[in-house]
Amino acid sequence: MIKEKISNLFKGRINRMQYLFRSIGVFISFVVFIFIIRFVVSDIGGNFSLAYFIGVLSIPIFLFILFSLVVKRFHDMGYPGIIALLIFVPPVNIIVKFILILYPGQKKINIYGDIPSKSLSLKKLLFS
Numbered sequence: 690m691i692k693e694k695i696s697n698l699f700k701g702r703i704n705r706m707q708y709l710f711r712s713i714g715v716f717i718s719f720v721v722f723i724f725i726i727r728f729v730v731s732d733i734g735g736n737f738s739l740a741y742f743i744g745v746l747s748i749p750i751f752l753f754i755l756f757s758l759v760v761k762r763f764h765d766m767g768y769p770g771i772i773a774l775l776i777f778v779p780p781v782n783i784i785v786k787f788i789l790i791l792y793p794g795q796k797k798i799n800i801y802g803d804i805p806s807k808s809l810s811l812k813k814l815l816f817s
Contacts, residue, residue: 698757702765704794704805711758719751759785764801765794 703711723744730740760770775785798804 701802703761708762
């Protein structure tokens with residue numbers, strides 16, 4: 690069940706707007722999570738090394754989610770998800786980010802799925 694849910698993170702397509710809003714949403718979620726951990730730890734005695742440890746452990750989870758968004762965005766453009774690994778190459782990742790935001794997806798059904806919805810409802814932007 691968990692393996693299926695993780696696999697579904699990398700299936701399908703998202704358009705530029707969905708990518709942008711979901712990336713921002715993941716970043717804000719991470720910041721809120723870190724603040725919550727910090728305040729909870731300070732309330733139970735102030736052992737900030739524990740908060741730091743939890744924060745460091747959460748980074749790969751949030752990066753994994755962001756990586757799945759990059760894969761879906763490449764799928765929208767008609768490219769295989771393996772190209773998303775370029776996001777981890779330091780000078781190249783900046784160019785890749787611009788491409789993901791500026792380059793339009795394919796205007797037809799491709800092997801990765803249907804055309805993403807162009808609806809601007811918050812629900813569709815963040816969760817569909």
